[in-house]
Amino acid sequence: xxxxxxxxxxxxxxxxxxxxxxxxxxxxxxxxxxxxxxxxxxxxxxxxxxxxxxxxxxxxxxxxxxxxxxxxxxxxxxxxxxxxxxxxxxxxxxxxxxxxxxxxxxx
Amino acid sequence: xxxxxxxxxxxxxxxxxxxxxxxxxxxxxxxxxxxxxxxxxxxxxxxxxxxxxxxxxxxxxxxxxxxxxxxxxxxxxxxxxxxxxxxxxxxxxxxxxxxxxxxxxxxxxxxxxxxxxxxxx
Numbered sequence: 001x002x003x004x005x006x007x008x009x010x011x012x013x014x015x016x017x018x019x020x021x022x023x024x025x026x027x028x029x030x031x032x033x034x035x036x037x038x039x040x041x042x043x044x045x046x047x048x049x050x051x052x053x054x055x056x057x058x059x060x061x062x063x064x065x066x067x068x069x070x071x072x073x074x075x076x077x078x079x080x081x082x083x084x085x086x087x088x089x090x091x092x093x094x095x096x097x098x099x100x101x102x103x104x105x106x107x
Numbered sequence: 108x109x110x111x112x113x114x115x116x117x118x119x120x121x122x123x124x125x126x127x128x129x130x131x132x133x134x135x136x137x138x139x140x141x142x143x144x145x146x147x148x149x150x151x152x153x154x155x156x157x158x159x160x161x162x163x164x165x166x167x168x169x170x171x172x173x174x175x176x177x178x179x180x181x182x183x184x185x186x187x188x189x190x191x192x193x194x195x196x197x198x199x200x201x202x203x204x205x206x207x208x209x210x211x212x213x214x215x216x217x218x219x220x221x222x223x224x225x226x227x228x
Contacts, residue, residue: 032210034215036152042220043202043220044152044215045218046215046216049214049216050209050210087152089152089214089215090212091210092211092212094212095166098151098153098154099151100151101151
């Protein structure tokens with residue numbers, strides 16, 4: 001099984017900040033990584049797949065990078081609607097697995 | 108509108124059974140693999156099961172094998188999860204999710220709002 005380490009688990013930031021979230025794999029997964037956003041009481045939404053490809057309709061302030069074992073989700077200018085929990089998901093090996101999540105809260 | 112709507116959750120005793128349903132609309136349901144993903148209270152996401160477009164292939168996470176059965180009815184645009192021998196650790200919000208295959212694996216590009224299953228005496 002592939003172990004995933006997502007960090008930090010909690011991130012305090014202000015509107016307008018640039019924030020980065022890390023997702024590290026126990027073994028290489030090429031670029032088979034997705035990112036999701038989940039707001040309280042709501043279903044997750046797909047933001048990014050193939051490590052860096054934005055899903056249709058996702059604002060360009062979101063970006064993803066990395067390959068192999070280290071990946072990053074960046075929000076370039078945090079907006080009020082971005083305060084949420086973010087999950088990475090690997091789809092290189094079966095079963096698909098998710099990181100533990102990063103909660104982005106208002107500072 | 109493209110959407111998934113789950114139903115059927117509730118409170119059930121350990122060892123009991125429950126059947127979840129997911130109604131799909133706004134897209135060609137029969138063209139997609141579908142999944143169930145769950146989230147225990149205050150925890151992260153866990154993939155539970157997948158089913159192929161025609162129902163001919165099904166896959167499960169180890170912890171539910173032999174207890175849960177995924178199925179679908181393309182004529183009714185519906186996905187189901189039959190859950191038997193329920194345990195306390197099955198307590199979670201269960202999400203229905205549409206699957207898109209990218210390369211070697213799958214991502215979940217459309218999710219329902221979820222239905223809560225509570226297993227408790």
